[in-house]
Amino acid sequence: MRAVFVIFLICILAVVGKLFHVQIIKHEWLKARAEENWDREIPFGAVRGEIHDRNGNLIVGNRLAPTLYYMPSQNKEPEKVAAALSPILGVEQEKLLEKMSKKGYMVKLAPEGKNISKEQADEITKLQIEGLYTGVDFMRNYPQGELLSRLIGFTGYDNQGLAGIEYAYDEILKGTGDKIRLYTDAKTIPLPHVDDGFQSGENGSTVELTIDIEMQKIMERELSQAMEKYDATQALGIIMNPKTGEILSLASMPTFHPADYQSIDSKVYNRNLPVWMTFEPGSTFKIVTLAAGLEEKVIDLHNDYFNDPGYAMVANARLRCWKREGHGHQSFLEVVENSCNPGFIEIGQRLGAERLDDYIRKFGFGESTGSGIAGEAKGILFSKEAFGPVEQATTSFGQGISVTPIQQVQAVAAAINGGYLFRPYIVKEIKNDKGETIQSFEPEMRRRVVSEETSSQVREALESVVANGSGRNAFNDGLRVGGKTGTAQKVVDGTYKDGDYIVSFIGFAPADDPELLVYVAVDSPKNSIQFGGVIAAPIVGRIIEEIAPLAGITKREGQIEKEYRWGDPITHRVPDLTGMTKGMVARQLHTYRIEWHGEGDVIKYQMPAPDTVISVDDVIHVYTEEGENQ
Template identity: 90%
Template sequence: MVMVAGKLFHVQIVKHEWLKVRAEENWDREIPFGAIRGEINDRNGELIVGNQLAPTLYYMPSQNNEPEKVAATLAGILQTDADKLLKKLSEKAYMVKIAPEGKNISKEQADEIAKLQIEGLYTGVDFIRNYPNGELLSRLIGFTGYDGQGLAGIEYAYDEILQGTGDKIRLYTDARAIPLPHVDDGFQTGDNGATVELTIDVEMQKIMERELLQAMEKYDSTQAVGIIMNPKTGEILALASMPSFHPADYQDVDPSIYNRNLPVWMTFEPGSTFKIVTLAAGLEEKLIDLHDEHFHDPGYAMVANARLRCWKRSGHGHQSFLEVVENSCNPGFIEIGQRLGSEKLDQYIRDFGFGESTGSGIAGEAKGILFSKEAFGPVEQATTAFGQGISVTPIQQVQAVAAAINGGFLYRPYIVKEIKNDKGETLQSFEPEMKRRVISEETSAQVREALESVVANGSGRNAFNDGLRVGGKTGTAQKVVDGGYSDGDYIVSFIGFAPADDPELLVYVAVDSPKNSVQFGGVIAAPIVGRIIEEIAPLAGVEKRVDQLEKEYRWGDPITHRVPDLTGMTKGMVARQLHTYRIQWHGEGDVIKYQMPAPDSLMNVDDIIHVYTEE
């Protein structure tokens, strides 16, 4: 009796908690609450991807003897087949997850089912991804699958960080799933996923995607690409691929759309935007002088018995090397490439980051294709100098041009700014990473000067923006199909930056296979970049100034003039000025308080100056 009493004491008192835990492990049945996946935000904390409550139904067959009735009732609410549902409810399992019919149902459906108080039917909390901006950024952020796991884009690349463990309700039952009266149900708390904060600016992204969508519709193009970067840091402020899709409906689109993030995946001959690299190399090696050295372009260059033509068949004639850049003259850049020599040119190209991944961390990034040293003969050297015969990605071009204009520093492009826990505490932050210096500040200043002149006086004039000092370069590349050039099929592009003397914004746009227009980057892509820069400049704190290179007037351009300052004048004083401008008065007062357009801005001769005489 003493031994029995001792054993009982040991079991019931000493080992009580240990045995209870072991018993509960045999008794418990868990109803999971879906894990709260971390959010994806932009650089300013604006929500890009969040979560939306979506309940899921669970059923314990042993707790209900009328599965037919349950199936018939639920079928009407879930709008599904009752026989198919009955088969699922009749499974020999202690708990059945009613999926997909009862997974991620609406709150209204869940409320209606809860009112019925069906025995053995439980509602687990689950979540689906919520996209407040619809299709915005879809080819970058990707999507999650049926089980909430990241399958593409940022969702895939940062899946382990975004995933949470989820809460659970613990029900305690016997072997027949009958609830145990002497054990209280429990609740197990999980962990929420971490938030990924991108370098993206949502407002800039909206502007970029709107412009690309309009361009595709206007020119009936197959696809379009856009990137906005801070050239001083490598931060990507916008990254767009068109056509787009809604992440919640990814199964309804062709996989080639959601599997290809064009700014990092798409490779093509860059065309004339690549001439910036050749220009920077020639200036760094002091092989050309922009102002005091001249070059004659007859319309072609002979290289190893091959006639390489300029885009202007008649040639540009006698021109300075600054005009070579303004005119995007192919023979002039062939000359720069020949002065550099094959080894120097190849080295600069690789130093600027071509031929290797940029290390952006964006899934699916390609490396591009360069000529091997063995295959880099005189003709290949010449065509490479003006951007033909090699294959590069848009993000490689943006990285290289950023280095050419920011003082010569090659920064790694990056897309994630910070990772934070659900309390807002920073777990990891990402800073600008400089890879190497490729050219000097003196050379970079000359490149900026030349590219601003391209926009004011050359092939990029359609990107001119009064007061913002835009620099840039056009690109028109014939597409390669099955190893040969496709006749009449081009990718047109423009890469621009502002302000030209101290760049804060770098914008790249490429339109694939445009129609309904002359297929030149200066005609199609340059105006798009000009409009984007004008709209995003205030978002980046870039203000308009008066110290800019004036746009050269050419026949056919609209006649413009600077707006006079009329503020503070009376109607009589304005009349005595004998202005020929069209003026529209607003207000009952006599003294002008405000005017639009602002003083010293450009306006067409037929435009109206609106003056306001009252606040």
């Protein structure tokens, strides 16, 4: 009996100890495990991070778009539920009933009841339907409309990034949604002794781009007008700060609305032209050959001369200049101004195949720029084994190789900014939902390719191209624009397509201290002479004129004056008439048309401002006030 009593006592103590362990020590853990078996979660859509421009302007945001969930076990009359919801959702009753009749503890009424409006959700809530729950969901909102669509991309059915920035930074942008936890038994009947719970998620992070919205609007407007005017196949544009590699604008045309991407050809939204498109660069590539020749001192812009008969013979191949009769005797500065192909062949031959190829690769061609933009291509260069005399000659003036627009912009930026090759980048900062910076991106200098002396000479030559050469249509008085035209014949199935060109222009300002670099290319333009100087140069000129104030660029001193040519309008600089009287102006014997405004004799101010360039037919408006000694 004593032994039985001891054993019984030990068993009692063991049971008490186990109860203590379960009820006190392991209580919370066991309760949580039980709740996992009881709970039914109604998800709230994750708040996806926003996308802003460099100044904090909203590009992509979110708007409330609820989603309906139905628990069949909590409502035995799905026919009545379907009948009540059908007119509100604007869908057939049979489709809703089919969804509600599915087996499962909870049915998501999608797509019929997904991303409904707030008004629809409010109307459904008033019906107080048992077993029907409204989950909070969100969908992307685009306050800028189609702007930047081929860069930012779009999200899919479940708000996941499918293209562009949305895809490339999906892990950063996406959040984890909140959840309502309903506790039910195995038959999904609510448990009266357990309160419903709420599980908090995390919002996605905000991506702040280097893009300037106002510059982007100007770029897209100009490209859209060019598409219409020239009936072009497509067009693209890039604006970059050449001192940092920051991309201020990146545009592709035609465009689309990200909320309606299903209605357009996938080739449009899958191809971000400035980084995806590869083509022969044409004469814009001559800037690289020029920089290499100046750096290696194989040419002198002012004291070295070349005779162009209209062609160059290389290994029994006749390579022609765009000007059939040739440019004749010219300095190498004039070679650049005239975009003379034989002249650039001469520079390439003086450099030699090895040095020319080395500089091309140093300037970043043949490899990705590392911009972080989805879909970037590498381009195609000749291999060292295939780089024979003819290939060397054609490469020197931008033919026979394939490059991307962003590679060209990166290379030209290095040629004009003092010789520093910066990696282009599109994301400035990543911030959490409290506005705190998680990660910031700074300019990254990859290497130096030419000296400041060479870069200065390149800037001088390219400013002269705009003042006196093939880029004259990009001239802006006082802004000191430099640049280079490009006209590349398109290659189809390995052969050049007759009459089909990509025309381009790359320009920068101001030439003495470049702050802006603008590249525009128009694919297959019609209704005009297909030259970069005729089509693309004036577009870049207008863009630079409009965005210069946004970048804080004012008129400069020391510009190269535009050379008058037959057919150009005759222009003059406006004299300073402020402070003069009518009599004093009359004695000046000006030939300008002057219109007087006001009752006084003394000129208070004038329009246009002094030193502005006007044509002989323009009018100077002067505004007067009463003088002290009248």
